[in-house]
Amino acid sequence: MPARHGLRLLSRLPGNGCVFADSDWWWWLVPAGSDADLRWPLPACYAPGGYVPDRQPRLMRRPGTTSPYTPPIPLYLMVCQLTGTAPAWTVPDLGSRI
Template sequence: MLSLPAGLRAELGHDAVGTCAAHGERILARLPRAGCVFADEGLWWWIVPSGSDIGIAWPSGTHYVVGDPSWTRSRPGGRPAGPRLVHGPDGDSPYTAPIPLYFLVCGLAGVSPRWSLAP
């Protein structure tokens, strides 16, 4: 399971948005505020509030994981594999604001943002 650092409040639940690691530093530098960011096997995972996929289409190549995913995989030698924390939030919230993240990811993917107001 993904373990958020102790002391962080995730009252809204949490999902994760995976982006390619090559864009991770660029996204981080451009966000006004970032929450917890984890790195794992070529992806950077941004913690967002649950439901951050509702009504928007994350670009191709972006991975959206609902809920608290199981990150444990095995590595050679039987060691568990999982993401490592590469950025912690400044405050007590683990979240990256999904809308600025979405616009940055769309820009880097070269696609126009798309969303729907329909439930």
């Protein structure tokens, strides 16, 4: 997510999961497959197999549990709200739901 949205998202999400940041981007670690049937709105970018780049990002939040992941559904809903986008997903064999 672009850095301009980082603090706002961080303050409104549950306190678990790793969050990294640099001056341009913030990264929330989510479980693999968190893009399944979801359309993450721009300017957010879901990066399957992604990694936090080696350009000195800061650890903004340590996980509150033993899992390093942020719950993807609350994050997705907050990103949608922040971007003014209606949540949308597909249901297997039924197609798109808005």
